[in-house]
Amino acid sequence: MEYMFRVSRHSISKIVLETSKALYKSLQPDYLKVPSTADEWQKLAKAFKDRRTSENAFGILATRWRLFRKPIALHPTKVKELTKAACALHNFLRTETLSRQIYTPCSLIDQEDVVTGQVTEGAWRGEPEALLAPIRADHDRNPTAVAKRVKEEFKTHFLTNGAVNWQDRVLLTHANTEEK
Structure with a gap:
């Protein structure tokens, strides 16, 4: 900085010190506050x-x-x-x-x-x-018991809680285009 701005080292040290103090003063209440109670420490940890x-x-x-x-x-x-x-x-x-x-x-x-x-x-x-x-490689191309259970979990989810309001309409539209 001394050469870039043609400012003496003494002046630079004052600028850095004052800037650091100003930053600390503005950031300290929110970001650098030292908790005083156990509850405050727990909130900070969370x-x-x-x-x-x-x-x-x-x-x-x-x-x-x-x-x-x-x-x-x-x-x-x-x-x-x-x-x-x-x-x-x-x-x-x-x-x-x-x-x-x-x-x-x-x-x-x-x-x-x-x-x-x-x-x-x-x-x-x-x-x-x-x-x-x-x-x-599964040469006989039959799904494993685990794969079958996962498939059933997906099916149950997407036919109950995971269902979206448009899925039946899309499936019917797709089925009708395949029939033609």
């Missing part, structure tokens, strides 16, 4: 944990859904819809017992020891390709 949770959530989405691994060449509204769809499907897969064990095993997600606060990082932080389950 706020930081919530921030880590969003990082985990996006990391898991990127691990499971390849489209989030690089920039998406679509209009932002479409990207927003894709993100919502991925979140909805993620939540569905997490609610069903069988699919949860396959889709997000315990080792995938970050774990926090509630007593010590120590975080054990999940496998999602590693190489994403290493997390993909190996696919074995």
Whole structure:
């Protein structure tokens, strides 16, 4: 700075000091406040944990859904819809017992020891390709019992709680075009 602005070191040190004090004074009440009670400490810890949770959530989405691994060449509204769809499907897969064990095993997600606060990082932080389950050839083309149960879970979900108001209309339209 001394050479760029032709200002003496002494003046620069005063500018930096005054700027730092002004920044501290304006940021301190909201961002640098030291909690005085145990309740305030717990609220602060929860706020930081919530921030880590969003990082985990996006990391898991990127691990499971390849489209989030690089920039998406679509209009932002479409990207927003894709993100919502991925979140909805993620939540569905997490609610069903069988699919949860396959889709997000315990080792995938970050774990926090509630007593010590120590975080054990999940496998999602590693190489994403290493997390993909190996696919074995099934020569007789018959689905496994697990695949059949997952299919039934999907069917039940999309015919009950996961149903959308337009799905029957689209299915009927599609069926009518195939008949012609």
